[in-house]
Amino acid sequence: MVQYQAHLDTAFAALSDPTRRGILVRLGRHDASITDLATKFGMTLTGMKKHVSILEDAGLVTTEKVGRTRTARLGPRRLEDETAWIEMYRTMLEERLNRLEDFLERTKEK
């Protein structure tokens, strides 16, 4: 039985946008303020806040406000369940392909 994992919804949805993946790569180099990120990605502050908020809700980014500056950094989620899910998909696919191959082999022999 596969349990429903709500965090898979938010994490996969967060990762489905190229700008958001770009933000994560950027934060992999160093922490950055929302303003810096907006400038870097040629985006309005409002647009960037929305992307960062989606990443934050998915646990891929943490933000902290010091004075007037909100800084974003990677984490805390390590996406282990997401990796496990994709691996399960790949295992299922391989099993299906093997069974199809067996079936074709048996059909050929007849």
Next chain:
Amino acid sequence: MVQYQAHLDTAFAALSDPTRRGILVRLGRHDASITDLATKFGMTLTGMKKHVSILEDAGLVTTEKVGRTRTARLGPRRLEDETAWIEMYRTMLEERLNRLEDFLERTKEK
């Protein structure tokens, strides 16, 4: 430089919905017609067709029409780039955490 990979957008978006993940798990057991899937998930045929179409566009499901029945099966994509992307994220996160730890250690020593 991280290249823009459009198939990451469609695959992650396809995986962000619990019903679509459920369909993949179901197809992992055996191929199924769209009608069977709609019944199984208590959904209209139109609703199911939409989900299957999103999975098909992402390369996670292949459909074939024989007579009046359209059958869905897993594949052909193995989601290797998606796994690689998540692994890259995790490596970046670990490096950031290690650097933060080093910084805290050095600060403590002073």
